[in-house]
Amino acid sequence: MKKLLKIGELSKQAHVTVATIRYYESLHLLEPVSKAENGYRYYDDEAITRLQFIKQAQTLQFSLAEIQQVFDVRKQGEPVCTLVKTLIDGKITKLEQEIQQATARKTMLETYRTSWAARPLDNPSNVKVCSLIEEVGLTLDCLEAI
Amino acid sequence: MKKLLKIGELSKQAHVTVATIRYYESLHLLEPVSKAENGYRYYDDEAITRLQFIKQAQTLQFSLAEIQQVFDVRKQGEPVCTLVKTLIDGKITKLEQEIQQATARKTMLETYRTSWAARPLDNPSNVKVCSLIEEVGLTLDCLEAI
DNA sequence: CTAAACCCTGAGGTTGGCTTGAGAGTCAAC
DNA sequence: GTTGACTCTCAAGCCAACCTCAGGGTTTAG
Structure with a gap:
């Protein structure tokens, strides 16, 4: 019989705040093995593993809802491979x-920066036009009338 | 004297909902040129340009707060280049x-998927272990006891 | 025995960029 | 003159994944 953990101990061992643990419980992602008369939650070591699983999945961009899907399928006693593969395929896509989008945006921003660098700084008498922004296509006409 | 637009007309021309326009006003990003006695807002064509500016900046991942910074500096009558360059540099970084992170995650997920593909599907009698997830390092030990 | 450290519930707040709803006034066409 | 499309304000809701707070009860170390 292994020693049970109180929520604070689990918190420290799994590097997750107690508030988060209770939050996960409210989402049915993690339940204590027992709850004492005084209301205290008690966990076994599986809770640590489960929290690690959740954290690992989160770094892979799985939402808590998706993680719960996996748990739900598992709870049914069915293999989760199909679901997980579907999820992974979706994530990859x-x-x-x-x-792609980030790269496109980066390229765009770099183009803007480069064309800006090739030009002299705005001189003070030319406050109405920001060459960078004009290059950028971010027209500031709307601001000139201020 | 150009024709002024009511909010609904501006909405259509700029492809932005009226609620969004009013929301931007609450953030001081866009003000009507005049407000009638009945409370109706009236806009000129600059409003369209300004909304386009906002949308363009948003696609470049500028937050409304950052856009407002640009507007604020502009309102002071100062050139916005320095600010915009700073913002762009930050965005690029x-x-x-x-x-990088997305690529790393993608690689990781692909590795998982590949190692899964190289293995036979879980057979029905083996529901306790999902080879994919084990490969993945997403241990499901915590689930086996269910 | 007492004080610190822990635990509980329940409700509310955070962030950003909106959207939705209620309830009411206004305007344009027929 | 009435119907339907438009407008107004103000408030609240939405998403995700938590965090914080109030106001208690419990446990444990010294």
Whole structure:
């Protein structure tokens, strides 16, 4: 019989705040093995593993809802591979899109910066136009009338 | 004297909802040129440009707060180049980090998927272990006891 | 025995960029 | 003159993943 952990001990061992643990419980992601008369939650070592699982999945961009899906399927006694593979495929696709978009945005911003660098700084008498912003296509016409 | 636009007309021309326009006003990002006795807002064409500016800046990942900074500096009558350059540099740096992280995550997920593909599907009698998840390092020990 | 350290519940706040709703006034067309 | 489209204000809700606070009860070390 292993020693049970109080929530604060679990918190320290899993590097997760007690508030987070209770929050996860409210989402049915993690339940204590027992709850004492005084209301204290008690956990076994599996709770640590479970929290690690959650954290690992989160770094892979799984939402808590998705993680719960996995737990739910597992609870049914069914293999989770299919679900997890679907989720992973979705993540990869989404990441690819994000990387593409981020790269495009970065290129755009760099273009703007470069064309700015090639120009003299705005001189004080020319406050109405910011060459960078004009290059950028971020027209400031709307601001000139101020 | 150009025709002034009511909020709904501006909304259509700028492809932004009226609620969003009013929201921007609450943030002092966009003010009507005049407000009638009945409370109706009236805008000129600059409002369209300004909304386009905001949308363009948003696609470049500028927050409304940052956009407002630019407007504020502009309102002071000062050139915005320095600020915008600072903001752009920050965006690029942040995007680089994001791209790196996203790529790393993608690689990780692909590794998981590959090692999963190289293995047979879980067979029904083996519901306690999902090889994918074990490969992944997402231990499911915590779930086996269910 | 007492004080610190822990635990509880329940409700509310945070962030950003909106959206939605209630309840009411206004305007344009027929 | 009435109907329907538009407008107003103010307040609240939404998403995610928590955090914080108030106002208690409990445990444990010295």
